[in-house]
Amino acid sequence: MIELENVTKVYQMGxxxxxxxxxxxxxxxxxxxxxxxxxxxxxxxxxxxxxxxLDKPSSGRYIFDGxxxxxLNDNRLxxxxxxxxxxxxxxxxxxxxxxALANVELPLVYSGGRHKRRQAMEALERVGLGxxxxxxxxxxxxxxQQRVAIxxxxxxxxxxxxxDEPTGNLDSVSTAEIISIFRQLNQDGITVIxxxxxxxxxxxxxxxxxxxxxxxxxxxxIV
Amino acid sequence: MKLIESFVIAISxxxxxxxxxSLTMLxxxxxxxxxxxxxxGGRGMENYVTSTLEDLGTDVLYxxxxxxxxxxxxAMAPGYATPTLTLDDAEAIARIPSVLGVxxxxxxxxxxxxxxxxxxxxxxxxxxxxxxxxTYEMASGQFITERNVASRDMVVVLGSKTTEDLFGDEDPLxxxxxxxGKRFTVTGVLASKGGAxxxxxxxxxxxxxxxxxxxxxxxxRTPSGEDSxxxxxxxxxxxxxxxxxxxxxxxxxxxxxxIDEDEKDDFTIVSMEQMIGIFSDITGIISIFLAAIASIGLxxxxxxxxxxxxVSVTERTREIGIRKAVGAKRxxxxxxxxxxxxxxxxxxxxxxxxxxxxxSLAMSIIATLAGFPLQATLSPFHVIVAVGVSIIIxxxxxxxxxxxxxxxxxxxxxHYG
Numbered sequence: 344m345i346e347l348e349n350v351t352k353v354y355q356m357g358x359x360x361x362x363x364x365x366x367x368x369x370x371x372x373x374x375x376x377x378x379x380x381x382x383x384x385x386x387x388x389x390x391x392x393x394x395x396x397l398d399k400p401s402s403g404r405y406i407f408d409g410x411x412x413x414x415l416n417d418n419r420l421x422x423x424x425x426x427x428x429x430x431x432x433x434x435x436x437x438x439x440x441x442x443a444l445a446n447v448e449l450p451l452v453y454s455g456g457r458h459k460r461r462q463a464m465e466a467l468e469r470v471g472l473g474x475x476x477x478x479x480x481x482x483x484x485x486x487x488q489q490r491v492a493i494x495x496x497x498x499x500x501x502x503x504x505x506x507d508e509p510t511g512n513l514d515s516v517s518t519a520e521i522i523s524i525f526r527q528l529n530q531d532g533i534t535v536i537x538x539x540x541x542x543x544x545x546x547x548x549x550x551x552x553x554x555x556x557x558x559x560x561x562x563x564x565i566v
Numbered sequence: 567m568k569l570i571e572s573f574v575i576a577i578s579x580x581x582x583x584x585x586x587x588s589l590t591m592l593x594x595x596x597x598x599x600x601x602x603x604x605x606x607g608g609r610g611m612e613n614y615v616t617s618t619l620e621d622l623g624t625d626v627l628y629x630x631x632x633x634x635x636x637x638x639x640x641a642m643a644p645g646y647a648t649p650t651l652t653l654d655d656a657e658a659i660a661r662i663p664s665v666l667g668v669x670x671x672x673x674x675x676x677x678x679x680x681x682x683x684x685x686x687x688x689x690x691x692x693x694x695x696x697x698x699x700x701t702y703e704m705a706s707g708q709f710i711t712e713r714n715v716a717s718r719d720m721v722v723v724l725g726s727k728t729t730e731d732l733f734g735d736e737d738p739l740x741x742x743x744x745x746x747g748k749r750f751t752v753t754g755v756l757a758s759k760g761g762a763x764x765x766x767x768x769x770x771x772x773x774x775x776x777x778x779x780x781x782x783x784x785x786x787r788t789p790s791g792e793d794s795x796x797x798x799x800x801x802x803x804x805x806x807x808x809x810x811x812x813x814x815x816x817x818x819x820x821x822x823x824x825i826d827e828d829e830k831d832d833f834t835i836v837s838m839e840q841m842i843g844i845f846s847d848i849t850g851i852i853s854i855f856l857a858a859i860a861s862i863g864l865x866x867x868x869x870x871x872x873x874x875x876x877v878s879v880t881e882r883t884r885e886i887g888i889r890k891a892v893g894a895k896r897x898x899x900x901x902x903x904x905x906x907x908x909x910x911x912x913x914x915x916x917x918x919x920x921x922x923x924x925x926s927l928a929m930s931i932i933a934t935l936a937g938f939p940l941q942a943t944l945s946p947f948h949v950i951v952a953v954g955v956s957i958i959i960x961x962x963x964x965x966x967x968x969x970x971x972x973x974x975x976x977x978x979x980x981h982y983g
Contacts, residue, residue: 397891397976418895425893436888436980440582450892452571495892 344502344534345371345394350403352389352557363389365557366403371536373502376529378545379538381554388507390554391538395428395505396420408502425454429496433508435488437480443467443491444476450499466494470524486517493524503534510544522547572898576905583878587910590874593867594914594959595921598952600860602922606942607929608853614940615845621759621768624838625805626699629659629798629815634830649786649794650823650832653776656693656798658822662814664807667695669799672779672786678772679744680732687728689745689772691779699799700768707739707754714753715775720782722750725771726758746783750774767937808837864955867914868963875907875967886971887979900972907964908957915956919949 352364363386371377381387392398393405396412399420405412408427412420424430429450437446447463456462467476470490480488489509496504506525510518522544529535537548545551546565553561580587633647656670669692676689690696697709705726714721722745729738738752759768774783780793788794802811812835819833879886886899926942933940 392977395891418897421890421893421895424891430891432980436884436891438885438888441578449889452575453889453893453895453898499893 344373344408345369346404346406347394347400348404348406350393350400350405352386352393352398353401363557364393364400367557367559369552369559369562371534373534374529374532375550376526376535376548377537377550377552378548379536379552379554380540380542380545382540385554386557387538387540387554389557391505391507391536394503394536395430396423421453425450426499427502429493429499429501429504431489431492431496431504431506431509433511435480435485435492435512437488437491437495439480442477442479443472443483443487443494446480446491447476447494447498449495454499456499462498463494466498467491469497469528470494471520484517485513486520489513489517489521490524493521493528497528497533501533503536504528506535506537508539509537510539510541518544569901572901572905573909575902576909579882579902580906580909586874590870590910591914591917593870594864594911594956595918597860597863597865597867598915598918598956599921599925600863601857601955602919602944602948602952603925603929603942604853604856604860605948606923606926606944607940608849608856609945609948610926610930610940610942611853612846612849613943614938615849616842619838619842619845621701625802625808626838627800627802627808627812627815628836628838628841629655629800629819630796630834630836631794632832632834634832648832649788649796651795651798651819652788652792653795654792655819655822656795658818659798659800659815662811662818664803664811666801666803667698668801669693669695669699670776670795670797671696671799672776672784672794672796674784676745676772676783678728678732680741683732685728685731687725687770687772689774689779689783691774691776691783693776695801696773696799699801702759703757705755705757707752709754710773710775715777718777718781719775720748720750720778721753721775723754723756723773724752725756725767725769725773727767727769728772729755731770745772745774748782812837864959868911868959871907871910871960872963872967874910875903875964876970878906879903879967879971882971883974883979883982886974887976887982890974890976891980896972899974900968903968903971904961904964907968908960911956911960911963912953915953915959918956919952922952 347367347369350364350367351362354361354363367390379387379390389398393400396407400413403413407423410423412423415423438449444460444463444467447466448459451459451462464473464476467473470493472487472490472494475483475487480491483491504525510521513521525535525537526547537544539545548565550562550564552559629651631647631650653670656668659665660668672691674689675686677684677686693715694709694711707723709723710721722743724732724738732738732743733741738755741752742749743752744750756769756771776795786794786796800811800815802808815835816831820831823832825832889899923944926944930940930942
């Protein structure tokens, strides 16, 4: 489903060019659950942004679900993010002024779905948050907020969920809950990629890709 | 995404920032309000002037001396033009076909005394035709007569306000009052007309025979030594005869004044239509000028909107990032912020119209209390213009911030702040 071929990403910092990804070649099949592991500055967030169609590679080819992402325009990328991808961030990134339900409805607003409320409720129930849906994010615990974020990520039935340090701000109980939700979603057929620097988290996925200085140093499958 | 959803998003985000939204709107409200109030007030003033002039009768032409060398309206200014018209000119004009009557009139201010009371009033020296030309009704007694004019009688007809001021409840008929120290007998009282002409009530007036005025009160002579007439009101049978009568008056007077082919007239003929046109032009220009000044307020308001929208975009950078991450396109973000600006200015504009309308009503009430019964008039045209201007301001000041928002890179936006 995901094919990266010699993908590079170079950031321009003033006059200096900073290479964030240096020739990544990677294949990810549908239904996998894997971790991208690396220290900060290793390029793992950049890789996630590229895979998540938030950013385009500087060179190389990236095929997502049969489409050559490196050639798509911003509007097409937005459509892919909307329909096929779900993001979960370390800092939740919920709209603080609206209810949990409205947050989950947000992707549907841009895809023009008809039964927004019902779909959003279903997604919230899937992450075990059928109540408290009228609460605003600030009235929810960290774990609850992250579950709202996951519900938002899966409301459009994506084929891929990308999670960037999803448990970085959570205690161990919430962390376990969140990871088990991801495992459940993966069993339901959604491909899950978790970006993390925690080995505990990585060990609960089937494949670990280590990144260092913008290059893959190891790619191991855990049986 | 559907437009209606963008609207909902825009309105709900305006609601979450109530204080800021209303302060921003205040600029628009004041700007639009000022423009509307001025336009409505100006239209009211125009209507007032027009109706006042129409009260004087529209089938009337006025012949006045004019200085052929003076530019434009200055030619008719009192004191600028040499007195050239006489009662004989008036009689000659009266013989022109389609002329129903002439009212030669001299005008001045005069002090009246009755008992211990002294007041100042406008005095008209004229002929019986004046009553018809200026559509006055009698309250009691009779208007000045041909015989009064012929024999230079010391008689006077009083306006209703003048009568009230001078006599109170007493019956003025047959009483003797002093004008410039000379005794006159009151023979009639005019019915109230109600209108006012530039602050002078049409009821604050005294009327004497023109011959009496010329010989006993105010002397004004033509260069050849005859008693002069300041203005001749000419009643014409109907609007269709206006042009012919005008041409005939010109021919008659040029002949009588012995004006050569290549010389200009030493008189001017003005129709009431022309006067109305001139005054509406003046009031129109004044209101446009004032509205232009008030529009500066709108400009300031639009800068305010732009400023607030820019702040709002910066403040909501992360929100924009989130929206983009879940699939918002540039167009969606652009529309959201543009609509916010448009809603701000449209709602502000709407309130501004109401505010301006209330302001102009208040002005009419104050003006009426001050003696100018003018009625502020808000035309649909003004409303449409105001709404249009509000929309343009909203879109104009919203477009740049909205474009900034739409162009934000989702990754940078997500990690902002």
